[in-house]
Amino acid sequence: MAKQNPVEASKTYLKSRQTAYQQTFLAESSAVKAVLKDLEKFCRANETTFNADPRLHALLEGRREVYLRIKNHLEMSFDSLWRKLGEK
Secondary structure, three states, X not given: OOOOOHHHHHHHHHHHHHHHHHHHHOOOOHHHHHHHHHHHHHOOOOOOOOOOOHHHHHXXXXXXXXXXXXXXXXXXXXXXXXXXXXXX
């Protein structure tokens, strides 16, 4: 079996990870919906993370970054996700 080139290996890994996020968070259960709703609020998904205290601001921005990562894996097409994450 031929070894994948590094770009193709990265794409395979990213697609597998995206599928795992989708299988986890797109289930139609009330538990999954409750978790996503809680994370949306806890991570301040739809509000500013600004705080005059730079440490608290960094904490809040980190939470939001995690939430956005989950949402990106759920909502973006693979090609868009690859452009956003794979080219870094």
